[in-house]
Amino acid sequence: MAEHAAVLYSFTTLPLAAITAYIVHGLLRDTANQFHSQTAELGTEISMISLIIGEIRGFLVLFAGLLAGQFRPPRERKPV
Incomplete structure (x- = not known):
């Protein structure tokens, strides 16, 4: 059971x-911007916004699953 929970939390x-x-890295501004010459292009902006939204949604799905697992009432075990 503990191993199963550890795998879920690792994700x-x-x-x-x-x-x-x-x-x-954004706060430190220590990264090289690979899109520096392309920032005026609409396609680059749309793809980056889509990437950001996708990453945030993925995190929220995993986090919601974590919260649902933490606050779900325990299942009753049937006697053997």
Whole structure:
């Protein structure tokens, strides 16, 4: 049972770590912008906004599953 929970939590911590890394590097402004010459193009903006929305939605789905698992009443076990 504990191993099952550890596997489920590992999938939630990975997006949290990625989002935290994005925030830290954004605040430090220590990254090279690969889209610097393309920022005026609409296609680049749309694809980046889609990527951001997709990552946030993926995290929210995993986080909602975590919360649902934490607050769901325990199942009754049938006697053997």
